[in-house]
Amino acid sequence: MSFERKMPMDYDFQMPSFRLDGRVALVTGGSRGLGLGMALALAHAGADIAIASRTADELAAAEEMVRAIGVRTLILPTDVGDVDAVRGMIGKTVDHFGRLDILVNAAGINYRRPLDTFTPQDWDTLMAVNLKGAFFACQEAAPVMRRQGKGKIINVGSIVFEISIPNIALYTISKGGMRQMTRALAIELAKDNINVNAIAPGRFWTRMTDAFFSVPDLYESAVSVIPMGRPGAPSDLAGATVLLASDASDYITGQTIFVDGGWLVNGGVKA
Secondary structure, X not given: OOOOOOOOOOOOOOOOOOOOOOOEEEEEOOOOHHHHHHHHHHHHOOOEEEEEEOOHHHXXXXXXXXXXXXXXXXXXXXXXXXXXXXXXXXXXXHHHHOOOOEEEEOOOOOOOOOHHHOOHHHHHHHHHHHHHHHHHHHHHHXXXXXXXXXXXXXXXXXXXXXXXXXXXXXXXXXXXXHHHHHHHHHHHHHHHOXXXXXXXXXXXXXXXXHHHHXXXXXXXXXXXXXXXXXXXXXXXXXXXXXXXHOHHHOOOOOOEEEEOOOOHHHOOOOO
């Protein structure tokens, strides 16, 4: 028995849509900072949004912002460091909307201090939020997406996927694990038509980094090596987020998009 292979000559095609109408996205850490920016971008593209976060007042404010765009919204008070809470988060999203098409793992914390000051509790807490929670969210979301025949997972990494910065060793280790997790899950879930990719931001000015960027000397030092001459804003992640969530990225998996204003290609020097 033989078969014939033919070169695909698919030039008569329709442009893949970046619209997300009718789809449901769950964003962890979506009540502020980069996570909120990503949630708003997905909402502007038409997706209904579930937002998971630990802080009730921030969730309420984020819910109001998303609803003002005109899509359905669900807020989920969740500690992503708690695996049972993560599983409940996925279940509640599916129960409420009837589906889950896009998972964005944006929740994260950072401790900035020297190596010899970290404690075992620091390790456990940071790894639980930054890595364990993201892994079990993917594990819980994958069967849902598999049943639907398609899905998109976006992990929020960091410039430390590629470079090391002093005094954030635990954060760097956790993000290194996230990069390898993205690659591993991309291979395993490709057969299920589930794309797994990462976005790695560079220097972004958010509440988490406000104390740093509010100091003039530190601000100038940080932006001096960014060719675009400024720190990123949450809105700067909108394009990459919608791309990786949409049909336009159907043949992209296991990849990282660095959104850093050119810092990495400029040598990634200076923290």
